[in-house]
Amino acid sequence: MIALHNITIKTKLTVILMIASTVAVLLVGITTMILSVVTTQQSLVRNLDSLAEVIGNNSLATLAFNIPEEAENILHALESQPTITYACIFDKRQNIFAEYRTFKAAQELVQQKPGIKKYFFSQGNLCFYKNLQLEGTLIGSLYLVDNMQYLYETIRRNGVILAALMVIALSAAYLMSHRLQRFISQPILSLAHTAELVTKHNDYTIRAGKKSSDEIGVCIDSFNNMLSLIQLRDKELRRNKDLLNDAQATAHIGSWEQDCHTGKAFWSDELYRLLGYEPGAVEVNQELLVSHIHKDDVEKVRSTERYFNPQSTEKEMEYRFVTTDGSIRHINACTKFEFNNDGVLARRHGIVQDITERKWAEQKLIDYQNQLRTLSSQLTFTEERERRYFATYIHDRIGQSLFIVKIKLEALAKKICSGDNDISIQEIIATTEALIKDVRSLTFDLSPPILYQLGFQAALQWLCDRMSKQYGLVIQCSDDHQPKPLDEDVLFVLFRAVREMLINVGKHAQTQHAEVSTWRQGGNMYIQVTDDGVGFDPVTRQASENLCNGFGLFSIKERLDYIGGTTEIISQTNHGTRITLTVPLRITREGEQDFAT
Amino acid sequence: MRILAHNIRIFLVVLFILRPGTFSFSAASETDLAVSEHELKAAYLYNFILFTKWPGEIDKTSSGPASHIIISVLGSNQISKALTEVEGKIIESKNKKLVIKRFEDFPGDTDICNCNLLFIDSSEVKNLDKIFYVIKKRPVLTVSDIEGFLEAGGMIKLDQIGSKLRWSINRTAIEAAGLQISSQLYNLATKIIEKPVVRNRLVKEK
Numbered sequence: 001m002i003a004l005h006n007i008t009i010k011t012k013l014t015v016i017l018m019i020a021s022t023v024a025v026l027l028v029g030i031t032t033m034i035l036s037v038v039t040t041q042q043s044l045v046r047n048l049d050s051l052a053e054v055i056g057n058n059s060l061a062t063l064a065f066n067i068p069e070e071a072e073n074i075l076h077a078l079e080s081q082p083t084i085t086y087a088c089i090f091d092k093r094q095n096i097f098a099e100y101r102t103f104k105a106a107q108e109l110v111q112q113k114p115g116i117k118k119y120f121f122s123q124g125n126l127c128f129y130k131n132l133q134l135e136g137t138l139i140g141s142l143y144l145v146d147n148m149q150y151l152y153e154t155i156r157r158n159g160v161i162l163a164a165l166m167v168i169a170l171s172a173a174y175l176m177s178h179r180l181q182r183f184i185s186q187p188i189l190s191l192a193h194t195a196e197l198v199t200k201h202n203d204y205t206i207r208a209g210k211k212s213s214d215e216i217g218v219c220i221d222s223f224n225n226m227l228s229l230i231q232l233r234d235k236e237l238r239r240n241k242d243l244l245n246d247a248q249a250t251a252h253i254g255s256w257e258q259d260c261h262t263g264k265a266f267w268s269d270e271l272y273r274l275l276g277y278e279p280g281a282v283e284v285n286q287e288l289l290v291s292h293i294h295k296d297d298v299e300k301v302r303s304t305e306r307y308f309n310p311q312s313t314e315k316e317m318e319y320r321f322v323t324t325d326g327s328i329r330h331i332n333a334c335t336k337f338e339f340n341n342d343g344v345l346a347r348r349h350g351i352v353q354d355i356t357e358r359k360w361a362e363q364k365l366i367d368y369q370n371q372l373r374t375l376s377s378q379l380t381f382t383e384e385r386e387r388r389y390f391a392t393y394i395h396d397r398i399g400q401s402l403f404i405v406k407i408k409l410e411a412l413a414k415k416i417c418s419g420d421n422d423i424s425i426q427e428i429i430a431t432t433e434a435l436i437k438d439v440r441s442l443t444f445d446l447s448p449p450i451l452y453q454l455g456f457q458a459a460l461q462w463l464c465d466r467m468s469k470q471y472g473l474v475i476q477c478s479d480d481h482q483p484k485p486l487d488e489d490v491l492f493v494l495f496r497a498v499r500e501m502l503i504n505v506g507k508h509a510q511t512q513h514a515e516v517s518t519w520r521q522g523g524n525m526y527i528q529v530t531d532d533g534v535g536f537d538p539v540t541r542q543a544s545e546n547l548c549n550g551f552g553l554f555s556i557k558e559r560l561d562y563i564g565g566t567t568e569i570i571s572q573t574n575h576g577t578r579i580t581l582t583v584p585l586r587i588t589r590e591g592e593q594d595f596a597t
Numbered sequence: 598m599r600i601l602a603h604n605i606r607i608f609l610v611v612l613f614i615l616r617p618g619t620f621s622f623s624a625a626s627e628t629d630l631a632v633s634e635h636e637l638k639a640a641y642l643y644n645f646i647l648f649t650k651w652p653g654e655i656d657k658t659s660s661g662p663a664s665h666i667i668i669s670v671l672g673s674n675q676i677s678k679a680l681t682e683v684e685g686k687i688i689e690s691k692n693k694k695l696v697i698k699r700f701e702d703f704p705g706d707t708d709i710c711n712c713n714l715l716f717i718d719s720s721e722v723k724n725l726d727k728i729f730y731v732i733k734k735r736p737v738l739t740v741s742d743i744e745g746f747l748e749a750g751g752m753i754k755l756d757q758i759g760s761k762l763r764w765s766i767n768r769t770a771i772e773a774a775g776l777q778i779s780s781q782l783y784n785l786a787t788k789i790i791e792k793p794v795v796r797n798r799l800v801k802e803k
Contacts, residue, residue, distance in 0.1 A: 058784070061644075061648060061779060061785055070785055135647060136690075
């Protein structure tokens, strides 16, 4: 049966028809033969029965009158029956009464005494018994042996006829099957040819011709419908592919996939272009894709792939591609991994988006922001310098002049010493004193001279005293008395930052205790302002400050960043606040100069 | 004579087979080698009955003593004695009882005709014509061992041929009497004559 699978339909149909015909003819033939044999046997038995009846009846008198020679004469009449090879009459005692035998008689079969069976077949002979009765009494028996030559001749003759009929029938069957199988094989072969053409030329416009309305006709119709559907889907697929390619080209997105089992890879057109190739110009594989990854990013990409597992089937990361012309493209890659049932990686696919322009834009934005921050800080420093200038000018010039005016007015008052004039001068002196006081206050507000006259620590102490008075706080101020060399600009920034933080404590912390500590550790100076107030959530606080654009903690952080320092805010609602500022100290070649102290 | 005795013995075995019952006659015959010729003839007479059909059997109508088959033995005491063994036996094929009538000599009346088979002993040769006259064309199978019996109008004559006992038949006489004997009897007969019966010839000659 397996051999049938590899032969053509034409041959297959012919073979099947021939097998069916042969089996049918054989069955009919064998049945006919068996029937013929059985019928012939029965006929032989009947004939032998008739013969035995005649001989038996004729032999009754010979038995009755005991004339065996006459019985033998009767038996010799069997010479006219060439198939009877042996005959014998037994008397009642089963002794041989008369006998007839030919030279063909088988020795084993002669003188067989009667048994139970009326007849039996032995050695190709039919042996037959006939009881001889006279007056209802058994007086002997007749035994006949027929060599069944007639049966064998019948079998031989029928066999020859059957063989001849089989040859004729099978020849006719072969000729008919050879002719008729075309009705079935032709449409199938035509369909197969059409399918081959469609596959070979990838042309779905070809249609198979239909000649009948049977199952093959239905099959051809279905095949043609399938081709129409494929054609339609092909068209739709092509359109979608074009749209996808357009979309990918516009968005600079390329896609790829790789079958990990076969190693076969696919790139979209945009991926080719992204790497500097003409679409379809090179044979793609995973190694080619990897070879375009920037050498500094290769390890990053590989490590990502190294740690994937079936639970994490998606990875997103940014890295760089080096195109064929050597230019660098920043890309955002999203890779997906698919695993088979055994947990083995079966397929990976992903998209790569060219984000070079976005990267440039981002960098530009960062640069702008940095510039803006620098400008802002410079503006602050400039403001500080202007404040200091104004403060110095007011203190040195206006303050001094007003002091001289006051001294002169007091001297004038001593000289004049008369009633109303004296009162007026005293009032002027009082006004001048108030003016001097205001000027001094303004000077300290603008830029406390104490900062650059007595140093940072003294200024800090002065600030603490002032804040204590202003907000009713108890502020502890401590220092490690280490030299802390810093630029003037930095000192002012730090001073204003501490002032800002203390104002915050006074205004918002709802506490009366605060602590200001300064110390040096390594090349950095640390300033820490701590309170045990209501505290706040640093994240929401910063967000609200950003929204309000206030000069709060965010502003302090920005300015610290500009001078190379850092800000650490630790606060929790109802658990106080601790803000630590860190700035690098200025180390000169000559050694440390302590401006702070 | 020894051969004859041997054959007689075999025949009696056959006779025994034919008998439905157990007979002291047959049992004795198996052991007794000295079976007499009369006994053999008696057996033949019995067998002749079996192979003969009388008018009532031929046309299936009842005639004569419906329930009896009668063998009359004229003149031979030995044969009639031998027939005693089968006397009263029912012949199944005819459904009739076998009756033996014995006549020491010819009675001269028609009484002798009331039988199916009449055996005439050679001692009665002198009365043969009278017998045939009395019988006329009655359906009586006549059997005898008298020389010239057939020619005289008899039907079956027993012949001693060598060691065997055979018979010859007068077909015309049988057919004239309306009897029918089996073709086997004809086949086994040593001679068959077809001579018209001229009865009373002997009587007239006398």
